[in-house]
Amino acid sequence: MVEGSMNKKWYEQTWVIVLFLIFFWPVGLFLMWRFADWKKAVKTIVTVVISAYFVICIIIGIVMMAFIFNAFSEQSSLSNADPIGIEDELDQDDIGSILDEETEWDLDEEADDTEEVASDDHADSAEGFSRLEDLTLHFDDRDWQVGFEDEQPGVMMREYVVDGESVEAWTELVTAQFFPDLQGIDSAEFVDLMKESMEGDATGKLEWNVFNEKEDGLMYEFILTEDELYGDQHEVARVIEADDGLFILHYAIMEAPMSDEHHKQWVDRLGKATVKN
Numbered sequence: 689m690v691e692g693s694m695n696k697k698w699y700e701q702t703w704v705i706v707l708f709l710i711f712f713w714p715v716g717l718f719l720m721w722r723f724a725d726w727k728k729a730v731k732t733i734v735t736v737v738i739s740a741y742f743v744i745c746i747i748i749g750i751v752m753m754a755f756i757f758n759a760f761s762e763q764s765s766l767s768n769a770d771p772i773g774i775e776d777e778l779d780q781d782d783i784g785s786i787l788d789e790e791t792e793w794d795l796d797e798e799a800d801d802t803e804e805v806a807s808d809d810h811a812d813s814a815e816g817f818s819r820l821e822d823l824t825l826h827f828d829d830r831d832w833q834v835g836f837e838d839e840q841p842g843v844m845m846r847e848y849v850v851d852g853e854s855v856e857a858w859t860e861l862v863t864a865q866f867f868p869d870l871q872g873i874d875s876a877e878f879v880d881l882m883k884e885s886m887e888g889d890a891t892g893k894l895e896w897n898v899f900n901e902k903e904d905g906l907m908y909e910f911i912l913t914e915d916e917l918y919g920d921q922h923e924v925a926r927v928i929e930a931d932d933g934l935f936i937l938h939y940a941i942m943e944a945p946m947s948d949e950h951h952k953q954w955v956d957r958l959g960k961a962t963v964k965n
Contacts, residue, residue, distance in 0.1 A: 735840040739842070834848055892913055892918075904929045909922070
């Protein structure tokens, strides 16, 4: 992927990415991982910090809601200790009995609601962290290994390299990404944004092609040659729209263009990738 440029789009600017990270972190995380010229260690730290902050906010919110509810229940009990308009119809024992039943029912309902929210959050978190496990990739008969992975709420990524290579020095690279906060995003619009970004970044010759468009996604590829900063490379990618997010699968090779047979093989492999619902 091409990164870095003297003339960046507004959404690629560092200050814009930082603002999104502060005020709308799902988009900020996506922009950071896609456009920021930061080291992977920095991106990982930022993702972990934001995720921790998000979890802490949820916990504080639940505690505050419980505190407010208890305060409201106590105030309600005090204000209804001598209810106006019914003291002539009900004696004090009947009134106390009704208040006790209402308070007990309200507290039980609030406890059930709190437990349900906590369970939903836990289930969503567990599902999010394991979502890449629901992706089935297809490789050739060489030994491919995970060279880098980062699974956090908001963005998840795994990079695979051939045995003997690394993500810092590779000739071929397979990348799987999942963005759980991009559900409902049209894959064509997503690819158009990537194309616009790359056209602004590239100083060499860039060829772009979109194909295999379907209801649940599409495939695209680019060929970059004669660039001042980056070596010749050819990438084939597939975007898969899921109900809970967006999957992007990439195969890149430091060769441009790749042979027709090699191209066909990796288009077929990416096309056979499946995602469990």
